[in-house]
Amino acid sequence: MFDIIYSLEMLGVIAFAISGMIAAKSKNMDPVGVFTIGFVTALGGGTLRDLMMDNHPLYWIKHQEQPILILGMAIVFSYWTHASRIKEARIVLPDAIGLGIFTILGAQLALDLGHSWFIASLLGVMTGTFGGALRDTLCNEVPFIFRKDQIYASISFAGCWLYFICQWALESETLALNIGLLFIVVVRLLAVRFDIRLQRDPHQDPQH
Amino acid sequence: MFDIIYSLEMLGVIAFAISGMIAAKSKNMDPVGVFTIGFVTALGGGTLRDLMMDNHPLYWIKHQEQPILILGMAIVFSYWTHASRIKEARIVLPDAIGLGIFTILGAQLALDLGHSWFIASLLGVMTGTFGGALRDTLCNEVPFIFRKDQIYASISFAGCWLYFICQWALESETLALNIGLLFIVVVRLLAVRFDIRLQRDPHQDPQH
Amino acid sequence: MFDIIYSLEMLGVIAFAISGMIAAKSKNMDPVGVFTIGFVTALGGGTLRDLMMDNHPLYWIKHQEQPILILGMAIVFSYWTHASRIKEARIVLPDAIGLGIFTILGAQLALDLGHSWFIASLLGVMTGTFGGALRDTLCNEVPFIFRKDQIYASISFAGCWLYFICQWALESETLALNIGLLFIVVVRLLAVRFDIRLQRDPHQDPQH
Numbered sequence: 001m002f003d004i005i006y007s008l009e010m011l012g013v014i015a016f017a018i019s020g021m022i023a024a025k026s027k028n029m030d031p032v033g034v035f036t037i038g039f040v041t042a043l044g045g046g047t048l049r050d051l052m053m054d055n056h057p058l059y060w061i062k063h064q065e066q067p068i069l070i071l072g073m074a075i076v077f078s079y080w081t082h083a084s085r086i087k088e089a090r091i092v093l094p095d096a097i098g099l100g101i102f103t104i105l106g107a108q109l110a111l112d113l114g115h116s117w118f119i120a121s122l123l124g125v126m127t128g129t130f131g132g133a134l135r136d137t138l139c140n141e142v143p144f145i146f147r148k149d150q151i152y153a154s155i156s157f158a159g160c161w162l163y164f165i166c167q168w169a170l171e172s173e174t175l176a177l178n179i180g181l182l183f184i185v186v187v188r189l190l191a192v193r194f195d196i197r198l199q200r201d202p203h204q205d206p207q208h
Numbered sequence: 209m210f211d212i213i214y215s216l217e218m219l220g221v222i223a224f225a226i227s228g229m230i231a232a233k234s235k236n237m238d239p240v241g242v243f244t245i246g247f248v249t250a251l252g253g254g255t256l257r258d259l260m261m262d263n264h265p266l267y268w269i270k271h272q273e274q275p276i277l278i279l280g281m282a283i284v285f286s287y288w289t290h291a292s293r294i295k296e297a298r299i300v301l302p303d304a305i306g307l308g309i310f311t312i313l314g315a316q317l318a319l320d321l322g323h324s325w326f327i328a329s330l331l332g333v334m335t336g337t338f339g340g341a342l343r344d345t346l347c348n349e350v351p352f353i354f355r356k357d358q359i360y361a362s363i364s365f366a367g368c369w370l371y372f373i374c375q376w377a378l379e380s381e382t383l384a385l386n387i388g389l390l391f392i393v394v395v396r397l398l399a400v401r402f403d404i405r406l407q408r409d410p411h412q413d414p415q416h
Numbered sequence: 417m418f419d420i421i422y423s424l425e426m427l428g429v430i431a432f433a434i435s436g437m438i439a440a441k442s443k444n445m446d447p448v449g450v451f452t453i454g455f456v457t458a459l460g461g462g463t464l465r466d467l468m469m470d471n472h473p474l475y476w477i478k479h480q481e482q483p484i485l486i487l488g489m490a491i492v493f494s495y496w497t498h499a500s501r502i503k504e505a506r507i508v509l510p511d512a513i514g515l516g517i518f519t520i521l522g523a524q525l526a527l528d529l530g531h532s533w534f535i536a537s538l539l540g541v542m543t544g545t546f547g548g549a550l551r552d553t554l555c556n557e558v559p560f561i562f563r564k565d566q567i568y569a570s571i572s573f574a575g576c577w578l579y580f581i582c583q584w585a586l587e588s589e590t591l592a593l594n595i596g597l598l599f600i601v602v603v604r605l606l607a608v609r610f611d612i613r614l615q616r617d618p619h620q621d622p623q624h
Contacts, residue, residue: 032567032568032569032570036569047468051259051467052255052266052269053265053269054262054264054265054470056470057469057470058468061468061469061531061535064532064534064535067534067535067538068534115269116272118272118275118276119269119272119275122275151240152240153240153244154240259467260463260474260477261473261477262470262472262473323477324480326480326483326484327477327480327483330483359448360448361448361452362448
């Protein structure tokens with residue numbers, strides 16, 4: 001079980017770090033900025049989760065290969081890629097993968113520590129969304145909470161409950177993990193592709 | 209004693225959640241935004257307090273009826289009220305009640321855990337003001353720290369010391385709690401009503 | 417050993433508090449704003465460090481003379497100095513001293529708690545830079561991460577590694593501490609004086 005969890009965590013860290021570095025690079029940040037944004041995007045959600053649940057040492061302190069990997073990625077991104085080749089739209093896929101993995105792993109850890117389904121779903125959503133929220137706050141002028149162009153936290157929340165129900169009904173942790181994770185990634189990509197929203201903004205032009 | 213503390217805490221959570229949802233709704237946010245702002249306004253101060261004092265599990269993790277209540281309130285606010293009927297000025301009363309309750313409960317918990325009056329007053333002010341500061345930062349263009357239109361943290365600080373002195377002089381915890389709390393709520397409402405400030409801004413037009 | 421550490425910590429708190437209060441005063445903030453900015457600048461980095469390493473009680477809760485001193489300084493700064501006499505450029509020296517002291521003390525505490533050099537360098541940089549980052553975020557319109565006019569976090573990171581190597585090579589903790597600290601302060605001042613950057617901004621006029 002541990003190996004699957006750890007492999008997923010590593011994949012989530014890489015995906016979110018890439019999304020953060022694309023955002024930083026598209027804003028023409030210097031290498032320290034690229035590393036900082038990559039670091040907070042990849043490790044921010046898990047740090048918040050561990051602080052909220054008093055789960056020490058923090059996972060990036062326990063697994064120092066994760067920040068070392070992010071440092072290496074930041075050097076490559078800063079010096080070997082050209083800002084002109086980085087499109088901010090490329091952020092969508094790594095962001096969706098990171099959202100799915102961290103949401104489910106956050107919820108899974110909370111269940112392990114004995115929390116209820118409801119508390120675990122809140123902690124899952126925080127773990128999945130906080131890194132991206134920090135990235136958007138540091139890289140964009142518009143705070144993330146104002147941008148209602150696509151559903152985001154709602155997909156994360158629904159994915160948690162799908163994971164809980166599958167875990168309870170199928171009695172297979174691994175299968176339930178994968179179903180919850182795939183649900184979040186696929187629905188998130190569909191929501192971006194077809195521009196699905198929770199509520200239409202009456203002041204906004206629908207064609208816009 | 210516990211029942212009074214818990215009832216006050218619940219009232220503070222409801223008051224701050226209402227203030228956050230009014231702010232979110234007046235900015236025409238979607239249901240996830242309304243829940244998020246309600247959640248961070250109501251639970252942000254207590255979460256900061258518990259993290260600073262290493263008081264685990266966090267109170268909203270221990271009492272999951274509080275986030276469940278906020279979720280229910282967010283659904284009602286989002287679908288059963290019209291944005292046009294929400295005036296941001298309505299925020300003043302629930303905000304003052306939340307400020308009073310959380311300030312005094314934060315200070316009281318710090319005293320219980322053996323901290324000095326000075327440290328307890330700092331933790332009381334943080335508990336009382338952090339939720340509202342997050343709400344204002346997420347909902348307004350102007351950061352809360354720039355807005356010196358009314359005294360806010362100073363009332364919270366003075367209320368803590370009034371509570372300590374009453375507790376020491378009157379030897380009644382409940383009476384002292386209520387005096388400190390009422391002081392903060394009443395003085396805050398008077399400060400808004402009569403536009404009392406610590407320092408006049410020389411660059412600002414007094415009629416403005 | 418403890419006395420040197422504590423004296424340095426006190427000096428760092430005073431230096432960062434001054435830098436925060438200069439920033440707050442130059443923005444014409446009221447006394448509560450001056451205290452708040454002084455407090456978060458001086459104690460923000462150490463609070464983040466202690467939370468990340470689960471090192472409780474927080475150092476300003478253990479040493480309440482530090483927040484008391486900041487309160488006293490804020491009163492003096494607010495009422496006995498004129499905003500017109502405060503130039504924001506004066507921030508450079510206290511900021512460099514605070515950066516140097518907190519970086520090295522953060523890294524030193526992390527080593528004491530058994531962390532690796534790499535993790536200790538990350539925690540050192542966080543301790544040294546977070547207070548100033550909060551100050552800049554609360555006092556400036558431009559988020560600190562966008563300002564690439566001078567190298568800052570890179571000097572802090574290099575200073576940590578110089579301290580580790582000196583400690584390992586010289587086998588003298590005190591000497592290594594002082595070398596790391598002086599390196600950061602001097603290089604930071606030189607970087608500001610000669611406008612050294614990690615990467616030239618292609619969109620920016622070099623004369624600007």
